[in-house]
Amino acid sequence: MPDLNPAALDFLLHRRSRPSKTLALPVPTQEQLVPMLTAAARSPDHGKLEPWRFIVLEEGALRRLSNLVHSRGEALGKDSADIDKASYQFASAHLVVAVVECQKSSAKVPAIEQTYSAGAVCLAMLNAALASGWGANWLSGWASHDRGFVEVGLGLNEDERIAGFIHLGTETTAPPERPRPNLDEITAWMAA
Structure with a gap:
């Protein structure tokens, strides 16, 4: 019998x-954030490649990124509603952890498995924050996929990309429950 938790x-x-719009101050301190980052870094990682890294974005960096979204959105011809929505994601935040996917050359571990690992890190970071009592949300958006934004704003190399932005803070309102998948519709059982 397995050990139960x-x-x-x-x-x-x-x-x-x-x-994310319901997350307020206070936010985790560096000392409080380190165990969450440590938990996220324990995600499945075939070949021990560590195909991801973290960038902790504090308020000054978030304001700068909000401004950069405006200039990048205009350069890309985005409509003002898309620009404002993406800019607000950074302007309204107090602490965000950017999870950066860093593909590593490997004969044994395909690129797609490294992408899955980076996604697992995002979920682990989100769950570690929630388990620590903080409010958290995993976001992305068009700016996270814009090379100009991620290279200028976050210093990403050309072979890196954003897997997700994990917003952290104090929960101000409890979200309502939402419909969940019907397991009978998405599960197949194969005995042979």
């Missing part, structure tokens, strides 16, 4: 991301 399972069965 009912508290962990209960957490996973009831976890719920918090809308």
Whole structure:
């Protein structure tokens, strides 16, 4: 019989991301954030390649990125509503962890598995924050896929990309439950 961890399972069965617009001060300190980053870094990583890294974005960096979204959006011909929405994502935030996917050359580990690992890091970071009592949300958006934005704003190399922005803060309102997938519709059981 396996060792049970009912508290962990209960957490996973009831976890719920918090809308980023509802996250307020205070935010985790560096000392409080390190265990969350450590937990996220324990994600599945075939070949121990560590095909990801973190950039912790504090308020000054977030304001700068909000301004950069405006100039990049205009250069790309985005409409003002898309620009404002993407800019607000940074302007309204107090602390964000950018999870950067860093593909590594490997004969054994395909690129797609490295992408999956970076996604696992995002979810682990989100869950570690929620388990630590903080509100958290995983966002991306058009700016995260714009080379000009990520290279100028975040210093990413040409072979790096954003896997996600994990917004952190104090939850101000509890989100309502949302419909969940119907397991009968998405699960196939194969005995042979």
